[in-house]
Amino acid sequence: MSDSFHGISIGTERRQNDIYLTLTLSGKLTHExxxxxxxxxxxxxKTVKSPQVYALIDAIDFKGWELRAMWDDFQIVLSHSHEFKRVAIYGGKKWHRLAALIGNWIITGEVKYFRDKNQAILWIENKS
Structure with missing residues (x-):
């Protein structure tokens, strides 16, 4: 993978008032x-009156943020902190674990780091 390749892929699914997001982060993210x-x-x-958001973040190919992109990420988390029920960060770097720890300070739900994607999925679906 080239160092210049970057972006966020998203998958969404809705089950009643529960929203499941799958985010795949690649490269160094930008404001764009x-x-x-x-x-x-x-x-x-906003399609759900009282949403509960469950997010799986695949950070295996994630290399970090540009400064403005880091601020964008912080604003998302802050503005929706009360709606996140569970956030699983799947990755392989030590700082991914730190990101999960910091996330627990900011959002009202749980944030947990995983080295195994299947375990992360089971946890998101509340089966482990």
Whole structure:
């Protein structure tokens, strides 16, 4: 993978008032990546009166953020902190575990780090 390749892929699914997001982060994210993805996330969340969001973040190919993109990410988390029920961060770097720890300070739900994607999925679906 080239170092210049970056972006966020998103999958969404709704089950009654539960929203499941799958986010795959690649490369070093930019502000433009967030400008592209935010309207999708906002639209999905506002379709439910009292949403509970379950997110799986695949960070295996994630290399970090540009400064403005980090601020964008922080704003998303802050503005929807009370709607996140569970966030699983799947990755392979030590700082991914730190990101999960920091996430627990910010959102009202649970954030947990996983090295195994299947375990992350089971946890999101509340089966483990």
């Amino acid at each position: 990546d967030y400008v592209t993805i935010m309207p999708i996330i906002e639209e999905v969340i």
